[in-house]
Amino acid sequence: MLLPFALASCATHNGVQPAEKAAEKPAAPATLPFKSTAVPPKTIDKELLFNYLAGEISVQRGAWEAAYEHLLLAAKEAKDAVAASKAARLAWRQDDMKRATRATKLWIEYDPNALSARQLAMLAALRNDDMDTALEQAHAMLLIAKARGKDGFLLLSSALATTKNRNKLLLIQDIAHQYAGDARAQYALALVSSQEKEFTTALQALDEAQKIDPQWDKPYLLRVQIFAMQGDEAGAEKLLREAADKYPSPALLEAYGRLLMQQKHYEEALKYFRKALDLNPKDHELLYVVGVLALQTRDWDLARSTWEQLRDNPRYHKEEEAWYFLGQLEELRGNLRQATENYNKIKAGRLRNDAQIRTAILTGKLGNLEESHELFNALRLTDPDQAVQIYITEAQLLKDLHKPESALKIYDEAINAYPQDADLLYATGLLAADLGDIEKAEADFKAALAIKPDDSDALNALGYTLADQTDRYEEAYAYVKKALELDPESPAILDSMGWVLFRMKEYSEALKYLRRAAEKLDDPEIFAHLGEALWTTGAKKEARDILDKASKKYPDNPKLKDALKRLQ
Template structure:
């Protein structure tokens, strides 16, 4: 059987990259220092809204109550009580327009916010700001509403007023308004131009340069972003937000420079734990494992009861191959509690696998309960039991695995079939796949594996039926064309049709060694030995598989290079003493 006909090995699971696995595990405790809280596209926070309904002393209009006004009051209040905020907001907005009373306008603005009707909210906040022009709150809330809605030009004069009214708070204003503008507008170039314009009159405000740097980075203007954030750091050298953003800009292009900037700031502010966590993660991302571990260890020394930090140190030690140290650190993390015990047992199992102690690994995998790592642990348990030749125990462990989705359910079926096939239980393996196919009749992987199992049992018509169904479902599946094409070649029937199928597969995946082998074998059967050798040599160079070696040796022999054929077969047989393909071809040519 050609390598193109081999079933996928579902038992080969790669070892985890322990350091990369660590990154999401630390997400909850290792963020960059907060820059500015993300601003949602709403005009105000809940606390600010409560202030809207306060009633300071105002010059109120003298308006006589009319039946229509009373109706609007009642309509608005009843609608609000009955959870109809849009109707309530519109009623109070109409009433505010009629009475010109700022108290009513405030109430309209509050209700409009709660209704989440943007157009009504804009109109209500605009009216409130107009009727109470001395209110900073009215201006700020109206400004935030315009920015969150992407109305940059309408917001500009209002922002200028806010800045002129309180220039000492310009920095706070810039750090709060830029995120709203960025959230509300998709045009990054427009945001950048707007941010430059509004911050230009305040050249000594670090937050203004920070805002421009943010906008420039978003617009892809790296040089401008670097220049602006450096100015911000110069103006406020103790501001960790600016220092971190400057480092972030370098981490992608000049990572070491970014790391150096973070370290420099940390050296000046060693008490900044949040920044140290960020620095540790940055080192981890750059695969500077020893330095990253040192930083996590410093944090752990300050917080010796933290299971997450202990776990982080352990995983880095695993990544560095220091398994004895990692085992002690994982045991410490286990003893501290907090971290899910199953997670720690899973990594202890991985550690023991890495140092070739399968028995210890198996013991820890069995301690992993169902959860995040339960499924993966069961599969590793199956693989280790299969490796030890304990088929029944492996199948039992497999049947205890709990799949979370259809993809995993299909995977379990195929692993079940693989275990049986590898133990030469071909008919039972086929039955497992056939039963699985009844549950997932359109699954391409299951169709392919079932077809291959049918071919192994010489169920030729069923094999072709399943493969053609797969071609229909997945018309770009190169292995489907190759499987049918090679099957025809192997049986030496419908050779021209077989070559068309193999050529189709080759067009889809010209670098696949198994398909290249099929091309070479097809040319051999058609009598074109030179072309056959070209393809078979390329296939063997890409993958020195014993079945490809069997084909290559046969064609070399027929081409007159008997010594070369003997060497290919002999060398391959030494490396693959159980290869049936090699045994068969050598028996035919070297009795």
């Protein structure tokens, strides 16, 4: 859980320059550390031209050996670093280290400040167990990177990450020893060591890096990853929280915010993302996450100001997306007409179809069912690949509006158009079961299973319906048992198994499944089943506590209401 967010955070903030830097005049180019002594010819003769052309044609034909020889000849005659680099890469891709080394030497001779050439030379030397050459090329990389204003240690560790050669550890340890006072060198050692699962070495290197530069955020993020890789999730979380609070850089604050999001602690996550945004107010990605979290936590004023800011910013280039979330904002607040107006602002982009579906749904909720149906029909015509899901969405809308017969008509129309769609048959069966039409529900579920025999949802629905609305408990048990074998961690299926066992008066076993389901999912129907099972087994206080708590959270749920009535 902890690995992806730290990496994502690093990717988000690497290379971000303050606005003041961007406004400065470009600095004069630094003097590069190496000079080429190669002198290209003044003219191109026929043989040189032939080798260039023959090399390129051979590349296109996949004749890599011929391509290599022609390009190498062209490189030698023209003193051409580009031709040498192509020859080197060809040989490297074919894992021919002898040829790769020969071409790379020419490449470095003609362009000694080419970081890619130095990188290939270093990796080839490691493969050949030539540590002296590998170190020579590594030092060259550091000098060139410094002159170009880049982090040579990071480039070095990134290059070493591409090889599995164990010599890379010896090389990076030697570099870190020579640059013992440089936090970046220690961090590079930690990166390479962690890739090789040499965690003790990595953590010691991070200790050194943090002694040198205690406010640098990358060592903290890498330490978090190492803790997680070792299985210490709690330690990783504690470390990240402490680092974000003590050294609040955008990367650390965002990383901890993402962890809180994964744990669904949205209000706390929002606090950390807002702190990160305060430090980096021009980061549109941070602003985007703040907007999403503001909607999630129902902070309407913050949500509105955030999405309007993104909508009106010409550099964001996602005006359509901002309009979509402004539509979501109004929909969540119950302002359905304003929500529809916002959705209708979206004329293109990946959210256009979804916005049109939301418009069709809201039009129905506003009482314009004929217009809503026309909108759904138009969507099915313009997006035939999603037609089945659009049918299901329209039927669900009608069911929510307490028009189940109209919903069944939509399903009948859909099944006539798509008679072999298991999802449609399954959805129709669910509605029929809700209406108490057991014969139709059973037929629809079995028709779906004839198409998809291992559909755990359909198996579960059929088993649950038979257990809940008939006395065919043995059949119900068989269907739910098979569903549970296919999806053993599904809270819905665990609940069904508990309910089947309860109906079979296997109370002790029933409670085991119902408790597991309730632990996995906050669902009123699961709480209704668990409460009823507890009451029946004599645990009336626990049952009452569970049902009272659930009914306060879900006051309109019919299953909870029925359970409470039966137990009065």
